[in-house]
Amino acid sequence: MHLERLISLLEVIAVAGRPLTAAEIHRATDLPKPSCYRLIQSLIDQKLVDQPGEDGKVIIGERLIRIALLGKSDVDVRRCAAPILKTAATKFNETVFLARFRDSKVEIIHVETPDDPARAFIHPGLGERPMHACSCSKAIAAFTEPEFQDAILTGSLKQYTEHTKTTATELRSELDRIVEQGFADCDQEIDMGIASVAAPISIGNIGATFSVGAVGPIRRFGPENRRDIGEKLKDISKKISGAIQLCNVAEV
Numbered sequence: 001m002h003l004e005r006l007i008s009l010l011e012v013i014a015v016a017g018r019p020l021t022a023a024e025i026h027r028a029t030d031l032p033k034p035s036c037y038r039l040i041q042s043l044i045d046q047k048l049v050d051q052p053g054e055d056g057k058v059i060i061g062e063r064l065i066r067i068a069l070l071g072k073s074d075v076d077v078r079r080c081a082a083p084i085l086k087t088a089a090t091k092f093n094e095t096v097f098l099a100r101f102r103d104s105k106v107e108i109i110h111v112e113t114p115d116d117p118a119r120a121f122i123h124p125g126l127g128e129r130p131m132h133a134c135s136c137s138k139a140i141a142a143f144t145e146p147e148f149q150d151a152i153l154t155g156s157l158k159q160y161t162e163h164t165k166t167t168a169t170e171l172r173s174e175l176d177r178i179v180e181q182g183f184a185d186c187d188q189e190i191d192m193g194i195a196s197v198a199a200p201i202s203i204g205n206i207g208a209t210f211s212v213g214a215v216g217p218i219r220r221f222g223p224e225n226r227r228d229i230g231e232k233l234k235d236i237s238k239k240i241s242g243a244i245q246l247c248n249v250a251e252v
Contacts, residue, residue: 005029005031005035005039006039006042006043008029008031009025009029009031009036009039009040009043010043010048010049010060010064012025012028012029013025013049013058013059013060014060018059019052019053019055019057019058019059020057020058020059021055021056021057022036022037022040022056022058025040025058040058043058043061044058044061046063047061047062047063047064048060048061048063048064049061049064050062074100074109074110077098077100077109077110077210077244078098078109078110080240080243080244081098081110081212081240081243081244082110082112084236084239084240084243085097085098085110085112085212085240086112088112088212088214088232088233088236089112089113089114089115089214090114090115091232092114092214092229092232093114093116093119094114094121094214094215094216094220094221094229095111095112095113095114095121095122095123095124095214095215095216096111096112096212096213096214097110097111097112097124097136097212097213097214097215098110098111098210098211098212098240099129099136099137099140099198099210099211099212099213100209100210101140101208101209101210101211104148104151105128105131106128106129106131106134106136106137106140106141106211107126107127107128107129108124108125108126108127108129108136109126110126111123111124111125111126120217121216122194122215122216122217124196124215130158130160130190131152131155132152132153132157132164132165132166132171133157133158133160133164133165133186133189133190134186134189134190134196135183135184135185135186135196135197135198135211135213136184136196136198136211136213137211138174138175138178138184138186138198139178139183139184139198139199139200139208139211139213140200140208140209140210140211141175142175142176142178142179142184142200142208143179143200143202143207143208144207144208149172149175152171153168153171153172154168157171160189160190160191161188161189161190161191161192163187163188163189163192164189164190165189181230182199182200182230182231182234183197183198183199183200183230183231183233183234184197184198184199184211184230185197185198185226185230186198187218187223187226188218193217193218194215194216194217194218194221195215195216195217195218195221195222195226196213196214196215196216196221197213197214197221197226197229197230197233198211198212198213198214198233199211199212199213199230199233199234199236199237200237201237201240201241201244202237202241203241203244203245210240210241210244211237212233212236212237212240213233214229214233
């Protein structure tokens with residue numbers, strides 16, 4: 001019975017789509033007032049609901065979003081993000097991709113390409129990417145815990161091309177720069193003639209769980225163009241974050 005009541009409260013808060021007062025939740029559930037208020041406090045204590053302001057209203061919490069996100073399959077994430085990625089690929093007229101961080105690895109899980117039939121484009125492929133030499137990985141690594149960054153920097157730093165950074169000093173400096181500017185780039189660090197740029201996607205306060213990037217030939221992805229796309233990707237990452245969180249709340 002106690003668990004059923006907690007679930008009932010969570011359903012009311014999730015469906016509302018806006019912060020609710022304890023009184024509103026009480027009216028929606030028909031629970032005894034003392035029980036309702038006590039259950040709400042239990043959810044707050046467990047961080048399953050949050051109080052974003054000082055007015056006492058509550059919303060679905062970061063912990064519950066984290067639980068829902070961890071259980072979300074790549075198919076679910078792609079469904080949420082694909083329309084935004086497709087719009088970006090059309091706007092940039094370049095390939096746009098989504099990467100996911102899990103099990104201490106970064107994998108590209110979805111790719112959208114330009115619609116222009118006359119456009120030659122780069123397809124980055126799917127699957128795992130090196131943590132030290134790919135924009136989608138570095139965009140995430142820059143916002144991870146120092147201990148995880150140290151593990152990357154002291155691990156095997158394979159040199160793919162003459163442009164690959166393989167020293168801890170170089171990479172630490174680059175991670176700091178990524179945090180400062182909000183996006184990462186890859187200038188022929190894995191394949192000659194190919195460059196990319198990516199921005200981290202943070203889900204609430206969980207941190208950079210995903211990244212969104214664009215890739216193309218170096219003749220179109222020079223430093224100035226990468227900066228321009230990088231700034232635009234920061235806005236796109238917020239849209240994708242919002243879409244994923246809305247999907248989470250809808251499924252809670």
